Amino acid sequence: MSAPPLPAPGRVWAHVGQPFAPSPYDVAVVGAGRMGAAAALFLRQQAPALRVLLVEEGGLPNEEGATILAPGVWSRLGLDPALHPAADWTRAALQALGDVGWETRPLVALHAEAAPGRVPTPEALAPWPDSLALVDPAALPWAEVDRDAATYRPGHVALHAAQAAIRAGVDLLLNTRAAPQPGGRLYLERLTVTNTHQIVTHETLTVPVRAVVLAAGAGGPWLAECALGVHTRHARAYRQTPHLAAPSTAQSPVLRAGGLTLRPQHGAYTLIPPLHGRDPHGYQPSGGQLTGVPTGLRRETLEDLVALMDRLPVLATDALHLGRSLADVPGAWLALPGGRANGLPTFEALDEHTWLLLGGPQADTLGLHAAQGLAEAVAGALG
Structure with missing residues (x-):
């Protein structure tokens, strides 16, 4: 047939x-x-x-x-x-x-509080010491891992x-x-x-x-x-995806903390900020300032990253790409x-x-x- x-x-x-x-x-x-x-x-x-x-x-x-x-x-x-x-x-x-x-790449979600199914952060990230270096385990002591x-x-x-x-x-x-x-x-x-x-x-x-x-x-x-x-x-x-020049490998897990996702990509990380809600009608993305220096990150994204610096100290280093204008930091609706x-x-x-x-x-x-x-x-x- x-x-x-x-x-x-x-x-x-x-x-x-x-x-x-x-x-x-x-x-x-x-x-x-x-x-x-x-x-x-x-x-x-x-x-x-x-x-x-x-x-x-x-x-x-x-x-x-x-x-x-x-x-x-x-x-x-x-x-x-x-x-x-x-x-x-x-x-x-x-x-x-x-x-x-x-x-296949594990995802590790980091938390400040204990809950069923969570393990100590140093234990969860032990296979990936480079990833552990990005985190303050005292501020985010608990983690859950999705190996699938x-x-x-x-x-x-x-x-x-x-x-x-x-x-x-x-x-x-x-x-x-x-x-x-x-x-x-x-x-x-x-x-x-x-x-x-x-x-x-x-x-x-x-x-x-x-x-x-x-x-x-x-x-x-x-x-x-x-x-x-x-x-x-x-x-x-409007969501931007800043670049984080911290080293990652083909084995590095995806990290998630405070709504922020750190996605290993091209030997570094792409940051996926949280979305708090809708942008008002007619909103046009505009940058913010960090210690008086204009940046290409929209103000809401910058505030999110600043709030996470104590828990993810790498964000307070020059590894974070701020951009000189919005055109320097990829973004889309x-x-x-x-x-x-x-x-x-x-x-x-x-x-x-x-x-x-x-x-x-x-x-x-x-x-x-x-x-x-x-x-x-x-x-x-x-x-």
């Missing part, structure tokens, strides 16, 4: 020199970060007959989105046990995508998921802004760059679609409100799922044609499971 034929691969429009003739699609996914690319792939896997268009404002993967700056740390530590099956599903899906830089944790590269997830989606028959339109319109239509602005490096609209198009998935990260709720007039309870925050989602990856129907998909702070551990749930819901709604 012969195997079923493979689907014809989708088309890719990378620039305005490739004419794009708008034709009807069943589903258009706006945003080719890891959530959007995975949703497009899962949609074709759920319903191979659906015509799916994936639209991205930048390239692939988009270097300006939150996907590139995501921690890339998978761990069940601190997660509600009811969510463990979803985390395990996401882990399997990530590894099935291909080479996403997956590395792992690190990976979210940007590779977006790339591999998009490539797999194209092989499965999804069309990809790059360098294009998109916004839903009432009545099942998608408005497109194809972008190009002038000889003075200005990004301008080359042409505008409208594509008929049966369903639109907004997977534009922190921009998704904004698109819903501006394009459709649909108000959501979701928010966003991050979606904060609100309402019943309570910060967890989620999806919801906004109207009969439009769906919203959000990753948020727990996208590393649960994001692809939410994308799979959305794909099932949309495929079911379209029959």
Whole structure:
């Protein structure tokens, strides 16, 4: 018995020199970060007959989105046990995508108080003396270790998921802004760059679609409100990822203390600050000052790091990269799922044609499971 034929691969429009003739699609996914690319792939896997268009404002993967700056740390530590099956599903899906830089790497969470399951910090970090040197064990005397944790590269997830989606028959339109319109239509602005490096609209198009998935990260709720007039309870925050020039190795664990994550990367550490809440509407990131010296860290991030210096003395050394301007310290807007989602990856129907998909702070551990749930819901709604 012969195997079923493979689907014809989708088309890719990378620039305005490739004419794009708008034709009807069943589903258009706006945003080719890891959530959007995975949703497009899962949609074709759920319903191979659906015509799916994936639209991205930048390239692939988009270097300006939150996907590139995501921690890339998978761990069940601190997660509600009811969510463990979803985390395990996401882990399997990530590894099935291909080479996403997956590395098993323990995560050590440090605490000031004792609790069941915690061990003395010197004991927990004994296998990694270089990591112990970053911590004041007297201030953080207790630790819990997740030896099943792992690190990976979210940007590779977006790339591999998009490539797999194209092989499965999804069309990809790059360098294009998109916004839903009432009545099942998608408005497109194809972008190009002038000889003075200005990004301008080359042409505008409208594509008929049966369903639109907004997977534009922190921009998704904004698109819903501006394009459709649909108000959501979701928010966003601007998160920077400062660099810490303390040495790390391939065996160094991920450290977590006071909401701050120290992720070993490229022989040093990337710092993932905690998110305290939403940024107000219209907020523009601005730097702060440390002992009178202007820095490139936003004020809230700087205050968090200063508060942790007694517990993590390495933050009080010149190993911490402060930056001279905001441009020196990488940062991106991050979606904060609100309402019943309570910060967890989620999806919801906004109207009969439009769906919203959000990753948020727990996208590393649960994001692809939410994308799979959305794909099932949309495929079911379209029959």
